[in-house]
Amino acid sequence: xxxxxxxxxxxxxxxxxxxxxxxxxxxxxxxxxxxxxxxxxxxxxxxxxxxxxxxxxxxxxxxxxxxxxxxxxxxxxxxxxxxxxxxxxxxxxxxxxxxxxxxxxxxxxxxxxxxxxxxxxxxxxxxxxxxxxxxxxxxxxxxxxxxxxxxxxxxxxxxxxxxxxxxxxxxxxxxxxxxxxxxxxxxxxxxxxxxxxxxxxxxxxxxxxxxxxxxxxxxxxxxxxxxxxxxxxxxxxxxxx
Numbered sequence: 001x002x003x004x005x006x007x008x009x010x011x012x013x014x015x016x017x018x019x020x021x022x023x024x025x026x027x028x029x030x031x032x033x034x035x036x037x038x039x040x041x042x043x044x045x046x047x048x049x050x051x052x053x054x055x056x057x058x059x060x061x062x063x064x065x066x067x068x069x070x071x072x073x074x075x076x077x078x079x080x081x082x083x084x085x086x087x088x089x090x091x092x093x094x095x096x097x098x099x100x101x102x103x104x105x106x107x108x109x110x111x112x113x114x115x116x117x118x119x120x121x122x123x124x125x126x127x128x129x130x131x132x133x134x135x136x137x138x139x140x141x142x143x144x145x146x147x148x149x150x151x152x153x154x155x156x157x158x159x160x161x162x163x164x165x166x167x168x169x170x171x172x173x174x175x176x177x178x179x180x181x182x183x184x185x186x187x188x189x190x191x192x193x194x195x196x197x198x199x200x201x202x203x204x205x206x207x208x209x210x211x212x213x214x215x216x217x218x219x220x221x222x223x224x225x226x227x228x229x230x231x232x233x234x235x236x237x238x239x240x241x
Contacts, residue, residue, distance in 0.1 A: 009229040012196070013171035014145070015117060016124035018180030022200045022221065023114075023125075024137055027052065029104040033097045040096075041082065041089035055081040060184050063128060063155035070130045070149055071098070101136035107202070109222035114141065116225060119234045126165050126178065128155045128185060145169065156182075156189035166193065177228065179221055183211045198224060 020026040027049075034048050034055075058077035062068075068076075071094075079091035117123060124145035127134055131150050147165045154160025166173045179198045180186030190197050191212035199207070199214035200221055207213075216227060 010177060010196075010227055011229045012121065012177040013175035014122045014124055014169050014177070015224070015228070016126045016145070016147070016165060016169075016176060016178045017221070018178075018182060018186050018200070019125055019127040019129065019134065019137070019139065021181035021202065022179060023106060023110050023139055025105045025107055030097055030100050033100040036096050037078070037089070037093045040093055041087050043085070043087050043089075046085055046087070051081060051085060054084055059128075060157065060182075063149075063157045063185065067149075067153045067155075067160075070128060070133065074098075098133060098136075101133055102138070104137050106138055107220070109220050110139075113222045113225065116230065117228070120230055121228070121235065122170075124165065124169070126156070126161060126180070128161065156185040159189050159193055162190045162193050162195060166195075177224075179218075179224060183208050187211045187214055198227065 017023055031048050031052065034052050038044060038046050038048060038051060055077050058080045059073055062073045062077060074094045074097065075091040078089070078094045082089040082091070114123060122144040124147060125134075125139075125143050126147045128149045131148050134146075134148060145165075145168055147161060147168065149155045149161055152161045152164035154164075156162060165178075166176070169176055173194055174196070176195055177198065178186065178190055178195050179200050180190070181200045181202060183199070186197060187199060188211055191214070197214045198216040198218055200218055202219060204219065218224065
């Protein structure tokens with residue numbers, strides 16, 4: 001899947017990106033907030049990384065439920081995570097996580113890669129998030145299309161958010177290249193719909209046997225510039241006219 005040296009470069013009409021874990025370093029950026037949450041419930045002995053991963057596992061499980069906002073899911077998942085670790089705590093402490101959003105860190109390759117790709121391709125973001133929270137992140141740039149769970153009224157795993165992407169892409173689904181890091185949301189939700197997906201495996205983890213296979217695997221998004229054609233004429237947007 002990585003060997004594309006002899007492969008003809010792709011020329012999609014739209015390149016879409018997962019945000020958290022693909023463009024934004026969400027784990028490293030939010031461990032501090034979760035350490036504060038554990039401190040509030042006097043649980044300094046709990047491994048913050050293990051706590052965070054279980055909380056995220058519960059988030060993904062709730063993405064399959066009837067739609068509720070990301071904020072609501074995160075609060076519910078935090079309450080469940082407290083219970084899992086035999087802690088007594090208020091799910092509303094998740095507010096400390098939301099307060100950290102403006103201080104999240106972009107991966108080093110993000111700005112230059114998006115700048116380069118945007119000269120030749122329409123770009124989109126596809127995120128299991130509420131609009132106001134996405135706006136708080138340091139990803140402050142204009143995309144040609146923004147797809148959030150709030151706008152789709154659903155999340156990635158069951159395909160709702162990806163169907164929203166396909167519906168609003170302005171091109172055929174086989175002309176979309178999606179790049180995302182989550183096996184259990186990007187691959188599980190996107191591949192059954194026929195999307196071409198590059199799995200961005202920044203953490204170098206194993207691909208779970210239960211998930212659909214990605215079309216490509218990369219360790220960063222900068223590698224996408226080796227997959228797509230970047231010598232084509234620059235695209236013209238309405239704002240350029």
